[in-house]
Amino acid sequence: MAISIAQRTRKFASGSEPGAGGRAPGSRNLRQRIWDARWCYLFMTPSLILAVMFTFYPLVASWYFSFLDWSGFTSNKTFVGLDNYREVVQDQYFWSAYKRTFLFMLGSVPVRLILSLVIAMILNDAALRLAPLLRTMFFIPVVTTAAIVGIVMTFVFSPFNGPVNDILKAIGLIDRPIDFLGDPGSAMWTVVGVHIWKNFGITMIYWLAALQVVPQDLYEAARIDGAGVWRLFRDITLPLLAPFAAIIALITVVQTLQVFPIVQTMTGGGPFFSSEVMEVYIYRNAFGEAGIPRLGFASAAGVFFGMTVMVIAIVQGLGLRKAQQRRRDFAGGGA
């Protein structure tokens, strides 16, 4: 006998398997469940080991180092408690780097999200024959090495025979070359621009994946009703994309807070710290470009900054959950 759609939906929503013996879900204990999934765990083990070695252990180690006055290579580590944190909080260069990191984020995230969404929507149109080619083209910068891109860009933006300046001069926008990376006012924003170019491809892919959730027949129906492009976007795409948007935004924000290779190779944090973001600050202190390296101090700066990022992620997560809750309430009440 055909199961009604409602029944099927209820089963699907509740997540229960069509069990042979009619067992109720949740009655199998934890051990049984782990044993059933043993192959999954086995295959996950190598990744887990690597993650512990290269992510979790260094993370915990850095918490420990942040309490030490240590250069990183000698054997005399002195426990200094919270002294490093105190020094970090009092360092104006730390707060400048902090501010700049968030400026970098605020300058690049909205542009990246919107730009990649627009392009994703254009490429989502199945009728566009060049879509796969364009998708690849936009994605290629993502898989390039950031450090190499940074070095190449120093030549691209050079005020001496650099292509960007040549083009701007040729079309008459400027008559003297602009020192993009050497002028403290423009150095960081040039890096932001390159960062956006390099990474919007991945955000575009996320949006493309999210857009697959939107059923095409909804668009069809709306078009028949006479809705224009803007109405389609505002009333169909946007509401359905909203939960994805929150996650994609979070991923993009976190990614933008970690831009070390491109900043280091393009400007090194200069000129005179005008493009120094948090990771460059930490690197400078950890590996001592002037004088003895201070691994303990740099670890404290890193931990402090990491806590901030975590707080942001938590706040965003809470906000997301609240929004979903509200949506569920609204949807549940309406049906």
Add this chain to the structure above:
Amino acid sequence: MKPVSRTIQTSRISRRTVLGTAGAGVLGSIAARGGSPVFAQDATPPADPTQINLPEARVTLPTDNVTFQWVDSGDSKALFFNKYFDTFHEAHPNISFDYLGIPWTEIGELVPLGIRNGNAPDVFQVPNTMPVAEAVREGWVRPIDDLIPDFENWKAAFPEGSFIEGIHLFNGRMYTFPRSTSKRGLHMTFTNRQLLAEAGFDPDTTQWTWDTFRECARKVTENGGGEYYGVMLAGKQVGRWADYVRNMGRLAGSSAGPDDIDYRTGEYAYTSDGYLAAIEMLLALKADNVVFPGSMSLNDPQARSQFAQGVSGTLWEGEWSMPIWIRENPDFEFGVTPLPTQSDTWIPETYANSAGNHQWVYAESKHPEIAGEIFSYLGSEAGQLAFVSITGGSDPSIFASANQNAPLDPRMQIAYSIFDDRMRLGPDVRIRNPDASQVALNMTAPQPAFGDVIQGIYTGQLGDAKAAMQDLKDRSEAALEDAIAKAQGAGASVSRQDYVFANWDPSQDYSEADYTALG
């Protein structure tokens, strides 16, 4: 077993060139060994100083298969060591060499890691962010005086005062030796002959004062019309800004050591007339619009290679650039002149003996006797001559005879004569008081440092140069006082007075007698 030699270069020396030179060297030494005597004690230079005549081994070398690991900062040194290790391996096939020439940042990672794991290279260079005294104190390295055969005679061949307590000697033992002299560095202007000739300046005969220099830069820029400029600065390399101001400031009379301390008063020279005048000079060049645009994005190697392409009339750099241009840009006509001075007279620049470029033997090395044999050759006149000849002279030898007899480019000889003319050895607080090396260890470098401040003044981010330099001086004084206090707390007997050398005359080398006269 074939020798394994890997070289990771920062400059653009191609692997092919290096291997080709090494191969030629091997063939040459096989041919040469046919008739020529062992060179070791011979006084006459060999017919071709770039051939290595390996002396007979005077230590008991191992007879089983051994791999000896050597790590240093590569660059032109690699040219010598690749050839040398190939020759050595030919003579002693059971000994293979694993030579790594890597940038200083990687040395800073590899060596401490190796120490921690107990498998550090047999011979390495101490990371340049670490005072060498610390490496000795930590037990990373071992003495070499019991490794080198016929040690006393070997040591006696070195010039007077080559071995310094706190740099080479610790507690009466010798841990390293000076392969090259510290009398070198960024003390010259390189000129593009063609561009200067067009502007009407002969680099060799012109008396380079700041005014002449500015005028020349203006003329070259005018001629260039946007294709080339008068001056090029390695603006991204923060340390260079400090070099420019320090060196020109000192020539202008504000004498100080390489650490910017004026030993006559024991205070930092940041607010001295000479330093401030040098900053004004840099700003004047900027105002004249004679500086290569994009200088702020150039680091050292980039500035070097761009200069060789004819985009600037002048470049302030060090002697190590010459072999690179000679090899990679053989058609590039460049001249070498001393740095411009404020007026027709100048005071010599002060240098100090540094252990930065030396080689050390790992305390747990399994075959230190091989190091002894290598050091014995490397520290001999023959070895030094071969080294200077093969590397093209970018690391001038501690032996004057090696520098004179090596077949060097005449421009390198000009550089050496500039060093002789314009550099004098200064007092060293570590010699006066070995406990002073504890101060260096406890020093938290002021942030922003000297180079950062000059960079900020140049870009205009620090509007008031005098105020910024005063601030730098205050912070540096505070950092030094702090480091001294910490060193005293750790038991060192050192004070601020140790930095005052009342009998210092910057125009003379500071000698043993001067230290004694201090009392």
